[in-house]
Amino acid sequence: MGDVLLLVPVIRSLVAAYPDVEVKVVTRPKFAAFFEGIDRVLVYEADVDKKYAGFFGIRKLFMTLLARANYSVVIDMHDHVRTMVLRSLFKLAGQKVLVFKKGRSEKKAFVRKERKIVNPLPHTVERYHEVLQRAGFDFPIVPGPYLIPSVESKTILSDWLNKNKLDKNDRWIGVAPFALHPSKIWPISNYPALIDSLIKKYAAKIFLFGGGETEIDYFNDLHELFPEHCIVVAGQLKLQQEIALMQQLDLMICTDSSNMHLAALSGTPLLSIWGGTHPDVGFAPYGKGKESILQISRNELPCRPCSVFGTKTCHRGDFACLTNISTTSVLTHIDQFLTKTEGLTR
Numbered sequence: 001m002g003d004v005l006l007l008v009p010v011i012r013s014l015v016a017a018y019p020d021v022e023v024k025v026v027t028r029p030k031f032a033a034f035f036e037g038i039d040r041v042l043v044y045e046a047d048v049d050k051k052y053a054g055f056f057g058i059r060k061l062f063m064t065l066l067a068r069a070n071y072s073v074v075i076d077m078h079d080h081v082r083t084m085v086l087r088s089l090f091k092l093a094g095q096k097v098l099v100f101k102k103g104r105s106e107k108k109a110f111v112r113k114e115r116k117i118v119n120p121l122p123h124t125v126e127r128y129h130e131v132l133q134r135a136g137f138d139f140p141i142v143p144g145p146y147l148i149p150s151v152e153s154k155t156i157l158s159d160w161l162n163k164n165k166l167d168k169n170d171r172w173i174g175v176a177p178f179a180l181h182p183s184k185i186w187p188i189s190n191y192p193a194l195i196d197s198l199i200k201k202y203a204a205k206i207f208l209f210g211g212g213e214t215e216i217d218y219f220n221d222l223h224e225l226f227p228e229h230c231i232v233v234a235g236q237l238k239l240q241q242e243i244a245l246m247q248q249l250d251l252m253i254c255t256d257s258s259n260m261h262l263a264a265l266s267g268t269p270l271l272s273i274w275g276g277t278h279p280d281v282g283f284a285p286y287g288k289g290k291e292s293i294l295q296i297s298r299n300e301l302p303c304r305p306c307s308v309f310g311t312k313t314c315h316r317g318d319f320a321c322l323t324n325i326s327t328t329s330v331l332t333h334i335d336q337f338l339t340k341t342e343g344l345t346r
Helices: 008-017 029-035 054-068 081-092 104-111 124-134 151-163 188-202 213-225 239-246 258-265 327-345
Strands: 023-027 041-045 074-076 097-099 172-176 205-208 230-232 251-255 270-273
Touching: 008 023, 008 029, 008 124, 023 029, 023 054, 029 041, 041 054, 054 081, 074 081, 081 097, 097 124, 151 239, 172 188, 172 258, 188 205, 188 213, 188 327, 205 213, 213 230, 239 258, 251 258, 251 327, 258 270, 270 327
Parallel strands: 023 041, 074 097, 172 205, 172 251, 205 230, 251 270
Antiparallel strands: none
């Protein structure tokens, strides 16, 4: 999801600079909402798990796309086995095809167990931008926010907030504690103490973002602990409506996850907690400064990072990159941020 999200700033910037350009984005159906409302951007929802599964499915997808338009250039922004097949078919059909530079060897050197090469790598947005420049489109990246919910989504959110008697009289803080891999998840046992402190100090309303039964069960437990302050968003709102809610938050607390990218591209202030991955590999919250990142330094833990996207295991066996980040440290960063923004709004 993060790879697709980070395409949005580049696509928005491209069509803003070139009024005569039309873009067709081919992506999974569940990611189509990211491009909703962008002028001259058409999304073809490709269900590669069912309708377009396997080689013959990709061939069918190719034939469908080829019949629908005459493309000036086809760009592979994923460089995955499926897209390799798809771009090869476009090449055979005489189409101009380019591939973005994924930087696999650089990333591998950054995360290997020994003799790491840890020079900061280009952000994924920069990699997408570069291949479009090679395609002949020279343009700057426009300022965010990049995810802009529709009027309908804002109206549905407003109705949901009214139904739950939620008025913006206090601090609204989002919490998105989960990620796909354990090496990216700050211990969830820390959140009750963190939330308790935020409630006592700021009388904050805590909005819980995520998805799936396990996550929702955990959020329901938090709601039972803090019934007047914890609001379960997971499973209640659709993606565009969640984005509209994120834009009303004073802060999002998250891991290196899709919710981090959603918040960053929505223009939401955030604090992201990093463990086995590292922002310098190219997936930092786009448009945010170092104050939005909390991590154990490599001087303390030279094994960081151990992977590009996260893992289930830890070389040390203790996930020290996450367990060594104390609740007090997280609270200190939150306090510094909220105090600073309070001063700016007076």
